[in-house]
Amino acid sequence: MPASASPEIDRLIGLLAKLPGMGPRSARRAALALLKRREQLMQPLAEALSAAAEKVKPCSTCGALDTRDPCAICADPTRDRTLICVVEEVGALWAMERGGAYRGLYHVLGGLLSALDGMGPDQLRIGELTARARQGEAREAILALPATVDGQTTAHYLAERLAPSGVQVTSLARGVPVGGELDWLDDGTIAQALRARRPA
Numbered sequence: 001m002p003a004s005a006s007p008e009i010d011r012l013i014g015l016l017a018k019l020p021g022m023g024p025r026s027a028r029r030a031a032l033a034l035l036k037r038r039e040q041l042m043q044p045l046a047e048a049l050s051a052a053a054e055k056v057k058p059c060s061t062c063g064a065l066d067t068r069d070p071c072a073i074c075a076d077p078t079r080d081r082t083l084i085c086v087v088e089e090v091g092a093l094w095a096m097e098r099g100g101a102y103r104g105l106y107h108v109l110g111g112l113l114s115a116l117d118g119m120g121p122d123q124l125r126i127g128e129l130t131a132r133a134r135q136g137e138a139r140e141a142i143l144a145l146p147a148t149v150d151g152q153t154t155a156h157y158l159a160e161r162l163a164p165s166g167v168q169v170t171s172l173a174r175g176v177p178v179g180g181e182l183d184w185l186d187d188g189t190i191a192q193a194l195r196a197r198r199p200a
Ligand SMILES: [Zn+2]
Pocket: 059, 060, 061, 062, 063, 064, 070, 071, 072, 073, 074, 075
């Protein structure tokens, strides 16, 4: 059912409604806000979207999103290269960075192992992680995965796969609520969970 009188506006609303956290009603509100604030909001947003679509790519080392490869974190000489924090998605990496308590490197898996969703080890960046553990300066892999069934299945699998490399495998402590997604947490909780990590 068309939301407005114009196919262009309907298309805008339809695309906005596909964003996480948006439904048809919030998509209509967002579209209206954009259309009303063409100069201040809509055009800068269109430019930002276009620049991001063109320039932002996953880092070939860690999987973070950046305009350069290796990304700013991998290229930062002040980062502790003995630590690799393993996260499900880039959102969790951003959450860790917001906390500011962590100064090591990252590895983005791109998902979790899940029998239900048909996610196997080959669909995740696990081979890349074991290669980094074998070749690099890494001494510890910190598993910052959700406290869900899939998160814990993935953590156990990674601990086994990383064992031959000799890298110590730890997990974030459970200041993290069960079923909690990392990017919903406040910065203090993440910092505390990071300090209280334990062998996986
Ligand atoms: Zn990187």
